Amino acid sequence: MEAILKVEDINVYYGSIHAIKGVSFEVAKGEIVTLIGANGAGKSTTLNTVAGLLRSKTGSVTFRGEDLGKVPPHKMVAKGLAMVPEGRRVFLQMTTQENLEMGAYTQKGKPSETDLEMVYEQFPRLKERRKQVAGTLSGGEQQMLAMGRALMSHPQLLMLDEPSMGLAPILVEQIFEIIQKLHKNGTTILLVEQNAQAALSVADRGYVLETGKVVTSGSGEELLASPAIKKAYLGG
Amino acid sequence: MNFLNFLISGISLGSIYAIIALGYTMVYGIAKMLNFAHGDVIMVGAYICFFAASSFGLPPALGILAAIAVCTVLGMVVERLAYKPLRQAPSLAVLITAIGVSYFLQNSALLLWSSTPKMFPAFFVLKETAADGKETVRNSLQLFDGRLTISFVTIVTIVTCLVIMAGLTMFISHTKMGKAMRACSEDKGAAQLMGINVDGTISMTFAIGSGLAAVAGVLLCSAYPTLVPTTGSMPGIKAFTAAVFGGIGSIPGAFLGGLLLGVIETFAKAYISMQLSDAIVFAVLIIVLLVKPAGLLGRQIREKV
Numbered sequence: 001m002e003a004i005l006k007v008e009d010i011n012v013y014y015g016s017i018h019a020i021k022g023v024s025f026e027v028a029k030g031e032i033v034t035l036i037g038a039n040g041a042g043k044s045t046t047l048n049t050v051a052g053l054l055r056s057k058t059g060s061v062t063f064r065g066e067d068l069g070k071v072p073p074h075k076m077v078a079k080g081l082a083m084v085p086e087g088r089r090v091f092l093q094m095t096t097q098e099n100l101e102m103g104a105y106t107q108k109g110k111p112s113e114t115d116l117e118m119v120y121e122q123f124p125r126l127k128e129r130r131k132q133v134a135g136t137l138s139g140g141e142q143q144m145l146a147m148g149r150a151l152m153s154h155p156q157l158l159m160l161d162e163p164s165m166g167l168a169p170i171l172v173e174q175i176f177e178i179i180q181k182l183h184k185n186g187t188t189i190l191l192v193e194q195n196a197q198a199a200l201s202v203a204d205r206g207y208v209l210e211t212g213k214v215v216t217s218g219s220g221e222e223l224l225a226s227p228a229i230k231k232a233y234l235g236g
Numbered sequence: 237m238n239f240l241n242f243l244i245s246g247i248s249l250g251s252i253y254a255i256i257a258l259g260y261t262m263v264y265g266i267a268k269m270l271n272f273a274h275g276d277v278i279m280v281g282a283y284i285c286f287f288a289a290s291s292f293g294l295p296p297a298l299g300i301l302a303a304i305a306v307c308t309v310l311g312m313v314v315e316r317l318a319y320k321p322l323r324q325a326p327s328l329a330v331l332i333t334a335i336g337v338s339y340f341l342q343n344s345a346l347l348l349w350s351s352t353p354k355m356f357p358a359f360f361v362l363k364e365t366a367a368d369g370k371e372t373v374r375n376s377l378q379l380f381d382g383r384l385t386i387s388f389v390t391i392v393t394i395v396t397c398l399v400i401m402a403g404l405t406m407f408i409s410h411t412k413m414g415k416a417m418r419a420c421s422e423d424k425g426a427a428q429l430m431g432i433n434v435d436g437t438i439s440m441t442f443a444i445g446s447g448l449a450a451v452a453g454v455l456l457c458s459a460y461p462t463l464v465p466t467t468g469s470m471p472g473i474k475a476f477t478a479a480v481f482g483g484i485g486s487i488p489g490a491f492l493g494g495l496l497l498g499v500i501e502t503f504a505k506a507y508i509s510m511q512l513s514d515a516i517v518f519a520v521l522i523i524v525l526l527v528k529p530a531g532l533l534g535r536q537i538r539e540k541v
Contacts, residue, residue, distance in 0.1 A: 051429070053425070053428075073428045073429065074428045074431050074432055074433050074434065075431070076429075076431070077429070077430065077431035078431060082429075083429050085425070085426060085429060089423055089425065089426035089429075090426075091418070091419050091422045091423060091426065092422065093418070093422055093535075094415070094418060094419065094422070098415060101412075101415065102415065102416070102419050102427075102430045102432075103430060105412070105416060105430045105431045105432055106430075106431035110412075149430070153431070
């Protein structure tokens, strides 16, 4: 299958700290690919580099055949890349609907009603709370809002950074159900998760990161079954 | 009737403070910095309008437009040259830079236009030609057999302030650009992920704030016609106080803070002491901040994690 995102040999530094050491991976159209690993392994750093918030010193990030190395972060959406950042980062003082409208910011004119309806259909809870200020939503609802907001731009690739963080187990389950539903509808997803079990069970393929390097990769099932992964990330 | 006179002139002065305070509060809300050079933009606006009217003989409306245009550009240029390179710098560095820009503008004005006061022309007057061909110039409205005098400047100032407030509120809450500004003010990183050009938005905020400063400059000098290079600094500081008073970052707060400050100042001058009026204004500010540290309409930021 054709790779929609190709990350080749990126090296990212925080000052003198070498955080990402030659990471390469690919995402094909229609896939869910997950990056898993412990805290500090460099998952979010990798994602932020793809989004243009951080820059790699070497290598390249290619998205649909175009090098993203010099594209400023605010031009990524228009290219078809949307990111749901860690910690959701919804606009707390704006209403649910206004948050969704911001997701469609790069589209000309007003956000289309059909797009809003599409998101509300995916997340009926958001429709009930459309006029409510996002700061009053629960953590799970805010996560749904952050995902809905990203979907408003019709992304070619949806990047999710720790969508399950800080959510109750029942909500985690709901979020992963939504991820699977999006996958079925054809959305390509790059998922960064600490919850390796959940991430691998929905992913087509996974990459395991350890201190800034890819140590293993394989299909979701393979990684789930692998004894080394079980031991390191899935609690034996 | 005196009371009413004082109240109206207080509201008028407060309207000017409110227009200036809007510039402070918008820039603070979005760029998270205190632009202490804002007061001096007022002065530049007033000078531009003065020269447009007196040296080039342009009609007042064109003079005001010229002032708005020059100040808008000035605001954007100052932001681009002085503040943008410091976006990642500690806020203290930005603050000191802003004070530096303020002195730079004041001294440039001193060099260009000298310290000799200019008498700002009276724009808001009504010319009446009586039946015998004699022209009389009126600059105020007499009500209740002359017991209540409202100058035209006062009326224009209050109306302008209301129009600006209404327009800006509409802009911020309903337009795409306005919503993008709110998004930037909350979370620049997330705004960027939405495709919002944060630098462009900050530049736009400076443009709007500085354009408003030009309007404030013309109104200020129409009410108090002595124009010198330091004309903007005291009203600038008062308006900053008003913005903090109302809750910095809040647009209705700037309006309320400006009006209250103007009224308190005028009453203090009228009923207590001319010399003590500023002390009283600032004492009220201190008391308000002791009770409500975020200002009257300021939000106490409480975040859900």
